[in-house]
Amino acid sequence: MPRYADVERQSLADLLLSLGPDASTVIEEWTTRDLAAHLVIRERRPDAAAGILLRPLRAHSERVRTGLAARPYPALVELVRHRPRWSPLSLPALDELASLTEFFVHHEDVRRAQPGWQPRELAEGHHGALWRRIPALARMSLRRFPADLLIQAPGHGETSTGAGGEQLRLVGSPAELTMFLFGRQRVARVQLAGPTELADRLRTRRLGV
Known part of the structure; x- marks a missing residue:
């Protein structure tokens, strides 16, 4: 069975590299560099990931994101491309469950901020996985x-x-x-x-x- 979360992960990483670090995203205050840093926090910095949801921890999360965003952009994108080995998300089945929607939406955040975008033609299985x-x-x-x-x-x-x-x-x-x-x-x-x-x-x- 295709792992659509990994399809989205790899496609997003390719798009981030092709557009560079300063391209727009649908999240108006974020560039592609900022979005990449957010995804790295989600998977690799649990101390900062909590700030995505909890307001009292948001300042720490933002400091970590700013630090990550300052890294060389190709290295940052490589962290997006590969699941961390020590994370529960390193298990493909759990990654599919937890990451498909996240990576699909952020892939589209980048795509739909570019001129002339059109909806992708996805496989029925891909649509089905999103629908579930x-x-x-x-x-x-x-x-x-x-x-x-x-x-x-x-x-x-x-x-x-x-x-x-x-x-x-x-x-x-x-x-x-x-x-x-x-x-x-x-x-x-x-x-x-x-x-x-x-x-x-x-x-x-x-x-x-």
């Missing part, structure tokens, strides 16, 4: 959203979340739904139907991790 992660991602991001959100990926299935009430319907491929639910609404090519005010709130809501 969407119900949990949707619940994490939107279980308290004041509506009933129906999420549909034609050919893959549907799921729902939200706190109930009026209904919104979000439709797209698993790849586009992943981007939307991970907080990249402005670059996700999806269809969103329902009450205008609720739809606008969802398009601008802070989602993902």
